[in-house]
Amino acid sequence: MDDKSLHLAMYPWFGMGHLTPYLCLANKLAAVGHKVSYFIPAKTIPRFQHFNLHRDLITFIPVTVPHVEGLPLGTETTADVPHPMHSHLMTAMDLTLPFIEATLRKIKPHFVLYDFPHWLPSVARPLGIKCIHYCVLSPAAVGYMSDYGRELVNDKWTEEELMKPPPGFPCSSIRLYPFECRGMAAAFNLEYGKGMLLAQRLSIAFTASDAIAFNTCVEMEGPYCDFLEKAFGKPLILAGPVLPEPPTTVLEEGWTSWLEGFKPKTVIYCSLGSEIVLKKDQFQELVLGLELTGLPFLAALKPPVGATTVEKALPEGFEERNKGKGLVHGRWSPQMQILRHPSVGCFATHCGAGSMTEGMVSECQLVLIPYVGDQGMNARLMARDLKIGVEVERGEEDGTLTKEAVCKAIKAVMDDSKFAKEVRENHSKLRAVLLREGLEDFYIDDFVKKLYGLLESSREA
Template sequence: MTVNAENIIPTRTHVLIFPFPAQGHMIPLFDLTHRLAIRGGSALKITVLVTPKNLPFLSPLLSAGLNIEALTLPFPSHPSIPSGIENVQDLPPSGFPTMIHALGGLHAPLLSWITTHPSPPVAIVSDFFLGWTQHLGIPRVEFSPSAAVTCCILNTLWIEMPTIGGDDEILEFTKIPNSWRYSWSQISSIYLSYVDGDKAWEFIRDSFRDNAASWGLVVNSFADMESVYLAHLKKEMGHDRVWAVGPVLPVSQGDRGGRTSVSVDHMMSWLDARADNNVVYVCFGSQVLLTEEQTLALASALEKSGVHFVWAVKEPVERDSSRGNILDGFEDRVAGRGLVIRGWAPQVAVLQHRAVGAFLTHCGWNSVVEAVVAGVLMLTWPMRADQYTDATLVVDELKVGVRACEGPDTVPDPVELARVFVDSVPGKQTQRIRAMKLREAALDAIVNQERGSSVKDMDGFIEQIVSLGQKK
């Protein structure tokens, strides 16, 4: 049941939302904001903070007729970020730490806005890369666009500060349920790059530590998928203000998009002509760019396998770069059974199509959640940090996926990868049955208005926020 402000307080409770400017972070938080506005009804007034060049990403929400407004603050100048860049996608892969530090420059103007606003927000919901927002004089709710277990691992890393070992040395997280183990090469690159005494890195260290001290935590996950880790977070944070409100998905499949070489209608018609569970979907998210060798190996594997597939190819920004290009003549050789998309693909719609049976993924959390909701078998190829965590969760704990490859520099054996493709559609019945059961649990969590765990957590979150407004 939607919370009705008229039965609680006479005015709307003001909440500030602050996304981290990376596509994989903004999209789920904007989707959560949309759900929050709908579920909260007239109880909430929502302001979303963006910098000028990221305002277009917010446009669909602003035009949706909801209680959502934009707060646009100038992007802080930073010596390591060229003028005009305000999004991680426009930086090299190492740009995350730089962006985290640069955004800290918004502290003073944001604090000024809060303290002078005639009806200031009672709380801020901000991305887990923005821990410094803990120090704005209002309760801060951390938003995790990653798994609950990732939050557990990050909190442990930045609070306990284990000594960095060699790449092959194993780091064990014995306090976290199921005692997760990783080699140092698979640990957060931001943590590995931490340099004691460097003011920039000290800021990032303190920002991550602030996450564990946040007033609350919202996770894009659900109880049936990560109950033990959600319970661990509550124990470690010392309170019950941990809400699993996922899977957070767009209200409609038309909410998100981008440039693509193939029309959505053509893509759907192409899939309509394929048998159930017979297509492999290949996509590595918004940031991963395969090397030329990896691209050629993947193309060869798809060609050798004989499977039907849709491949979303991220092409290089520089025209003269060979990275990301596929074999000359490849599309001609796979004509009739392969569809290559250069640019954006409507991933939610593709995954939920009956013809798609397997998904070769880098295991970004958004992709994992979308695959879970679609009930699609995942073929995992993690590239960095939390993607290794997600792959372990998918393959070893949830058992809804199989390993296909691993590592940012690994070039797969085309013959072996082709075998993985062949075995996945429409095979792997055990994992496929588990994937469909997990799909049912995911949908029950967000759709069941009476018993859905994520519905209850969303309502509980809204009630706690509204209660903050009552105390003012």
């Protein structure tokens, strides 16, 4: 590392959907010569070691996650516990403050990038370290959920408030359904970490930063970025889409041999991420919807509520009817390699930020099944604003889906109708933009320039 190189520390929330994009950005920055000290739960390091593409510049700093009452022993990430326990995990992360402060004092980075630990600026700033809130959510979602211009009573969110965007939000098709508003208001008003509501935590994390960064580009979310820069009144730095590196390993033989039994672009791949756990009736409606299409399918789903395995939760006779053409399993699956396989033609996704990016740069048609948090807004962005996929119709009041709705959405993007062709064309155009030669380099270079600019401004102040 030369004198012109930057040293950045990173401390993301202990969720796979946060740890992974932070490491993706670390790889992009290390590729152009910058050093990254990456704080990560100690026992989680082996799962991420092969994603570290620059071990000479990216150092994993193991964090011992303290045990707190209410958490099973050994819990480190959100994948280890159900959603109601995440607040306890946040408490554990807050208890790492002394270790993080002592380490920052020792390693002396120029910047620290963070998201949920709202206390980091109060620790880092006295040490002369600039603080960047690196948000893994989309600017469209953050903009919609912001309290900018809203009149909240006692800082409490209501379902009615979330039914509409904040004043000045860009003209858009992004809206939330009643069931999403209820869930989001409840989440915002929930204690997330001891003595701190989630909405308060996020608000402080954003406003206490020196700048806010996103992994997106103006080609996709320009108006939402402009809105946020105005709303927060501080620099907004875009890292570009931060596309994941192509897999360095080939798809395992078990997956390959199964997929190669089907014609090109015919297999549906369905995945709802590492944390979504459906009720049993909704799990069954989803897999029955896949079956109803008549197309081959591969579904990577967690066992539903009350079931120990996905096999035990399948509808009666399902395995026999779909033997050889449909596969449902509860194991981790190599999503990027599967999406790249020639036989896979449709991706049914929960619209988590990482999956959204992987879907957009794939050649698969997109079917959107959002469940929590920002996923609904991501789905509206893709289906209504960008028109690159189709969202599965749900009950607006309770969020239920039916097998018929799942089948309808898949067929809408997989048939030869005029609508399907338009969606495929829109997706193809956006994919070409995101994969355009030089785009990613432009954004990473600009990201680094703006970081240098922040350092210079502090020296002049």
